[in-house]
Amino acid sequence: MTAATEFRPDRRPDRTLRGVPDFADDPTTELERKARALSWIALTETVTYLVLFYFWIVNPNVAGKAVTGSIHGMVWLTFVAMVVMITTDMGWSWKYSIAVIVLGPIGGIMVWERIRREGVPEHRRTRPA
Numbered sequence: 001m002t003a004a005t006e007f008r009p010d011r012r013p014d015r016t017l018r019g020v021p022d023f024a025d026d027p028t029t030e031l032e033r034k035a036r037a038l039s040w041i042a043l044t045e046t047v048t049y050l051v052l053f054y055f056w057i058v059n060p061n062v063a064g065k066a067v068t069g070s071i072h073g074m075v076w077l078t079f080v081a082m083v084v085m086i087t088t089d090m091g092w093s094w095k096y097s098i099a100v101i102v103l104g105p106i107g108g109i110m111v112w113e114r115i116r117r118e119g120v121p122e123h124r125r126t127r128p129a
Contacts, residue, residue: 046108
């Protein structure tokens with residue numbers, strides 16, 4: 001056995017992932033990817049709310065309301081969780097985050113538009129070394 005292949009219990013191999021990039025050919029940061037996902041969930045939340053409103057008020061349909069309500073509930077919970085998790089990283093105030101959660105479909109449009117217009121804050125855009 002050579003010195004290079006010899007097992008030495010005092011020298012364990014480095015098993016951390018420090019040298020591995022998030023995504024090999026993707027120049028975006030993790031926060032940019034989270035913001036992009038949140039903007040799509042915000043639009044989806046608004047659309048599912050509008051479909052639910054249709055089955056609830058415009059053309060009442062018990063089956064449509066049940067299915068759409070279930071889907072909208074899951075999308076809304078996802079939207080709420082994502083807004084809560086990204087608030088501090090994006091530099092948003094908690095008042096803004098609570099407002100977009102409470103306002104329903106209008107809040108979804110507010111989040112989508114703010115991410116589209118402002119994007120990720122510049123000081124958060126750089127990748128750690």
